[in-house]
Amino acid sequence: MLATVLLSLAAWGPAQEVEPPSVPTSLDKVTVYQGQALVERVGNYEAAAPGVYRIQLGPFPMSAHLDTFHARVEEGTARLLDLEVRQAMGKAFESEERLGKEKELEALRRVRSDLEAELAGLDMEEKLVQAMIQAVENGRIPAAYADPEDPESLTRLFDLIRHRSRDLFQARTDWKRRQSQTDLQIAALEEELGQIQSSIRHLDCSLLLEFEQAGVANFRLSYLTEGASWQPTYEVHVAPDLTGVTVSLVARVRQSTGENWAQTRLLLSRTAPSLELEAPELPVRVLEVPRPGQVPETLAETDVGEGTLGDHRPGLPPHYPLNQRNTIASNGENHRLVLRQFRMQAETRRYIFPSRSRHAFVQAEIKVLGDSPLPEGPAKIFLGRDYLGETRFPLLQPGDTTTVHLGTDPHVSVEVQKVRDERDEPGALSSTVEITRVYQAWIRLQPNAPGPADLVVEEVLPVSGSGGVEVEPVEVQPMPLRDPDSVRDMREKGVLRWRMQLMPGAEQYLRWGYIYSFDEDAEPALLELPREGGG
Template sequence: MTHTTPAEAVTTSSANDDRGSTADEPVELPITAVTCLEDRAQVERRGEVQLAAGVQRLRVGPVTALAVDRSLRVDVAVDGGATGGNEDAGGTDDGDRAGATGGTGAFAKVIDARVVRSYTPAPADGPGPDASAVRREVHALEREIAEVSRLRERLESRLGLIEQAGADLIRDICEGAGAGEADPERWGAGLDRIESRAEPCRDELREVDSRLYESRERLREARQALERTEGEPEELTAVVEVVVEAERAGRAVLRVVHLVPCALWRPAYRATLAPDGRSVGVETDAVVWQRTGEDWPRVRLSLSTARPTLAASPPPLAEDVLVLRDRSAEERRTVEVDLREEEILALAAQSAGAADRRTELPGLEDGGEVRVMAAPVPVSVASDGRPHRIHLSSFTAECRAERTSSPEFSPLVAQEAVVTNECGHVLLAGPVDLVRGSGFVGRGELRFAGPGEEVRLAFGSEDTYRVVRHVEEQRETTGMAGINSRTVITRTVRLFVSRLDVPTEGGTTPVVVRERIPVSEVSAVEIRLKKDACRPEPDSVDAEGIVRYELHLAPGERREIALVHEIVATAAVTGL
């Protein structure tokens, strides 16, 4: 149950005042552990308190006003760890209290726990008596700028009137001169009088502009200093009221746990390829953001992929009506096919530097099972909404490195490494910073990988290699019309792989080139790889239609690859 009173630092008292007296000063319990979930965090406070015999009310705080009331849990640990506390997740919205049970050997138990909020409006006439010198300076500069701005408006109005009078006098001079009624003495005296009044006004306006500029610069610097040193004073504060019943006086450990929104984390990685290309070092980090209203100083931080906000109820069911009907004569005679693109080599697009590649942190992908990781040392996370990168683990393992190219995606040749996950835990999906001998080479995306599973990483392109791709297609019809007519589509893919470095440097280096051919899912369409027409013959072809070539190029050498395949379809096939 939440209490809010729009008064100056007034805390609403409980209806159970006969259980004990309310302390004037709240008990400060430090935050000792935080479990950061996908979109919120579970905060744990723990500390010793002095209990008196009987029923008493303790005020724990201050706590963030964003604390979720229904998740509040308080217990007391005494006599070597025995607990007495409220086992439910907190009170309901109607103010129902959580039940309390006492552990074996406990001399105290928690009867009631709730979050009580207080509203302290900001002073209308400026900073309060406890405001810092920087905040007072900001307030003084804001008032000074407001006064100077009003003075500038008055000067601009005065100068505008003088300039208007000057414009009227000039118009009078023009009209009088045109009518032959010249009065030079009066005109000259009027112009001198206007100029004598306008010049001091302009000088004063320039001084005001200079003063206003200096004040705004000072205000900007003061606001930056205020932002770096302190935040805005909290208008809404909260404490946790705990009613404890103790059989005797003594000290006990009080633990307060609750959920809080405005906190999340995502995994991030850094992969470093060794200079010899034989090993890869992978560092696992957690990027944590939090704007909960209170800092987490030196806490035991755990990272979980749990989603406590997901509903546990099954999805609603809708009727799905199936209807049987006879196929028409036209449908029996024809087979309609479609060409469908399947992304089976995501690494190819990644190594090619595709323009639509996502570089932001993705959502948590845990493989359908809740994963929990912990920071090895206590960490501090400020409530500033900025990303805080926290190291979790690292490992170095041998890798299988190769230069690979997917010409259909890019004319570049990328340095690829395949490494086994040996960190002892799963690698969640997340961005990975790629580092090799020349330094940072880009950012890729690491897919979900379990312990012992292989991970493919592309460490940028090799500038000394280029691949040019040309596609030729021929279409013809064979057989007799109406009997065994077939449509034959012959596609020839020509690849020109070049190594552009100086011919006198180094020996041959292997380059793996991957090209794809269609895969048919219907018997009416047949895909044939014409190995006798391919130059050279492919090294391997897998079930997904990926054709693999391994070339050994010397410096300055260029090789040509011709890949020929046929698509043979019966006369009943449409859509090709």
């Protein structure tokens, strides 16, 4: 009998550890910080009976911090007993399967390229329809479109515009659907191919769950990962006639975390994640006067720090949620996401500095409307469809203004000439030298200009840098501005400032000059220094 028991035990062999079941998770939400991202996944597990169950989750990228994995049961009768994270090696796909997926991806990319070509065709057709609509609105219908004197011909034209506009709208809607579907398929294949290597190191996570009764437990898993960032940028579209400004606040998101974020909710944060659990201990702060020659090793800072608020500033929203799900591939490339679109109040002017440039520079002073501040960031400037360049917006509170430069106005011409340059030597009873210089300028607005132009003209007279030189303005015509700021700039910086409005075909004459006097034994030099504050 004993031999039978021993034989049975030998046949059974040593107890083998049962591999925990692998439970899939789906990406639910990603919070992107500067340099990091908090990834949240959701999943569920069904227990057939009460008891303790261990489940396996993964794989997760090596860029994730091991000590930031956190899980919680959101719904169900189970409770979390333990969480364990470990490194593991992945399995490679078979070569034939890999080649097949690469061919699928190549075919999808060709489809994506064809979609871009199709979109260009739709854009061209929309431009043609818009041209027809514009011609009708202006009352200048080309003979190729319709006979303006024939009511039936005009009716056919209107029907054509209406039907073609409807067809284009339906075609663009269908294009967006196919584009979204293709992008999802490409992202899924790229995610699979990203793990096709002979040895893939990754992280696995196991959860130990205790079920009070049979049922389903819904859980959420989160972890912090490196290799993600975002930057707020602006796209400023100025109407060709300078009558309006539309601004898009755009987020440029990039990530190379090792996992694609497919169809996930995104939250873009200006704060920084905090991993601290314990409150800081109170120090003893001592103020003492060091002995002569003694350098204290540490100086305590008593100012309140920013803690984990990162780049967050008063008035700015700490987070920017996106209303729809997005796909961000782990390829390190910028992905453009529109956060807000709004109009801004704009006042345009032409700025002229005659002695330095013969051009009139168009400037738009735009004002923040509404009650939300705008974060600091680069801004791409468009005039109509033309890209002009890039500038930078400062932090703007509601009601603040900033200046956008829009290049030169070809309808404004500037001519400048020097009319006097005289030197009076000292007489027999004097040692003072006087030099007089006078300039004049003509500013013209071409007759074909689209409308009147507001001009700001500035000139700079020399100011005395020492007590040995005296400077006085002469022959200044017309009278420059006398508001407090202009008077102060004239007194302290030598700035003459005029404001005027020219109608198409009109011109404005300006004249200015100065006399500076000095002792004959000293010959002053004229220096040009940058103005404090950049202008």
